[in-house]
Amino acid sequence: MAAVKLFAPVMSTAATRVVLCLEEVGAEYERVDIDLATGEHKSPAHLARNPFGQVPAFQDGDLVLFESRAIGRYVLRKFKSSDVDLLHGSSLEESAMVNVWLEVEAQQYDKAIFPIFFQVMVIPNIFHGVSDEKVIGENLEKLGRVLDVYEARLSQTKYLAGDFFSFADLSHYPITHFAIKFPQVAPLFEARPHVKAWWKSLESRPAVKKVAAKLPQLS
Amino acid sequence: MGGIKIYGMPTSTNTIRALAALNEKGLDYELVIVDLRTGAHKHPNFLALNPFGQIPVLEDGDVVLFESRAINRYIATKYAEAGPDLLLSGGTPAERAAVEIWLEVESQQFGPPIASLVFEALIKPMLVKATADEAIVEAQAAKLEKVLDVYEARLAQNKYLAGEHFTLVDLNHIPYTNYLLKTSKAALVTSRPHLLAWWKDVSARPAWVKTAAGIPF
Numbered sequence A: 001m002a003a004v005k006l007f008a009p010v011m012s013t014a015a016t017r018v019v020l021c022l023e024e025v026g027a028e029y030e031r032v033d034i035d036l037a038t039g040e041h042k043s044p045a046h047l048a049r050n051p052f053g054q055v056p057a058f059q060d061g062d063l064v065l066f067e068s069r070a071i072g073r074y075v076l077r078k079f080k081s082s083d084v085d086l087l088h089g090s091s092l093e094e095s096a097m098v099n100v101w102l103e104v105e106a107q108q109y110d111k112a113i114f115p116i117f118f119q120v121m122v123i124p125n126i127f128h129g130v131s132d133e134k135v136i137g138e139n140l141e142k143l144g145r146v147l148d149v150y151e152a153r154l155s156q157t158k159y160l161a162g163d164f165f166s167f168a169d170l171s172h173y174p175i176t177h178f179a180i181k182f183p184q185v186a187p188l189f190e191a192r193p194h195v196k197a198w199w200k201s202l203e204s205r206p207a208v209k210k211v212a213a214k215l216p217q218l219s
Numbered sequence B: 001m002g003g004i005k006i007y008g009m010p011t012s013t014n015t016i017r018a019l020a021a022l023n024e025k026g027l028d029y030e031l032v033i034v035d036l037r038t039g040a041h042k043h044p045n046f047l048a049l050n051p052f053g054q055i056p057v058l059e060d061g062d063v064v065l066f067e068s069r070a071i072n073r074y075i076a077t078k079y080a081e082a083g084p085d086l087l088l089s090g091g092t093p094a095e096r097a098a099v100e101i102w103l104e105v106e107s108q109q110f111g112p113p114i115a116s117l118v119f120e121a122l123i124k125p126m127l128v129k130a131t132a133d134e135a136i137v138e139a140q141a142a143k144l145e146k147v148l149d150v151y152e153a154r155l156a157q158n159k160y161l162a163g164e165h166f167t168l169v170d171l172n173h174i175p176y177t178n179y180l181l182k183t184s185k186a187a188l189v190t191s192r193p194h195l196l197a198w199w200k201d202v203s204a205r206p207a208w209v210k211t212a213a214g215i216p217f
Helices: A013-025 A068-078 A092-125 A133-154 A173-179 A186-190 A193-203 A206-213 B013-024 B068-078 B093-128 B134-157 B168-180 B193-203 B206-213
Strands: A004-007 A029-032 A057-060 A063-066 B004-008 B029-033 B057-060 B063-066
Touching (some): A004 A013, A013 A173, A013 A206, A068 B093, A092 A133, A092 B063, A092 B093, A133 A186, A133 A193, A186 A193, B004 B013, B013 B068, B013 B168, B013 B206, B057 B068, B093 B168, B134 B193, B168 B193
Parallel strands (some): B004 B029
Antiparallel strands (some): A004 A057
8 A cells, every 4th residue: 555645845834743643643654845945835736736835735545635634634534543543533522622622723822823933933044034023922922821721721631632632732733842942932831830741741752752853953 | 401502692703603503403502692792701601611712612411612613513423414414424535535624724724814804894893883904804805815716716626615515614614705795805705606606505505594594784
């Protein structure tokens, strides 16, 4: 059976979300680089995979998928086993909680942390521009409020969807891996003991360590 | 057995999203009003249901859920046998993958610009009586144009967004599209023939007609 293929640069945090799922389930996969600097993501070949011209795209035989959270669900469902079931699809209530906290990641967490990541990391390093401190400040406040909710939640349950690890937790890893090192962001996690412990438990997972080791070091 | 409750407001797009799903399934429910204008969403009783202080919340027996897209997945899963199979649970892996992809497209590509545009052009003037910031409306409309070009191409090849069948994907798009058509930017939809045909089809569904009748403007 041919391995699945992931089309994206190593830097892509969305691609890392998929790689984490593949590593957690132990699936064989190939990576194909998409060179953003030369506009390869807007090439006809890539637009045929992802009409929005974004990364990642994913291929499994004849099937082509895009949107990392959709690809992640596909991978976790296809390669689900009695040992690894990160969607908890066989329990209506548990899977509902996974879906709630996956939405929280997309709608609350990412909307606060991504602008910070973009201003602190992407603008200076990729666009050689100047960060907008006002945007950073506003989003740090937003992130703090989101993390207050997480702190309260994680003092009730070990992980976000319940006392079980799930895709909801894993989905937070890619961008947080970088952002938690920013001097503006680190204290937000340090100050919240349950959030801090939850992050440490994510970092200590074998699949996460394996993926983290391959991510670029950034200044 | 307690009935299904939705906590929200009849004008709130995300509340409407959940009501639309319940109506597609032919389910009875009670709408418990949480009026954002009075700050009811920040009251401790409500924060106990949704710690993010947002509407809607669904209560179905002991199950309490927030985030309208998660609520809709739950409704589509628990009540899969009632009405249309909104998540194509009986479909092929390819069909289910298409549903997952386009659910995310709604959430990641369509949702942010249309929510911003609708808030600025319709909600803000109506609910808080402030004038729309036209620069924001134009900027969000420009983003939405690019997204809707992809939708137009998609719907030229497929009757519905996930393929041949009406699914949760289409449903999740209805409430914001409905409001967009009440703004100065309705042409974003009406100028795109396949998108307009899709809209005429999905908005004619009896469940949507029932849901729309409950929207006070």
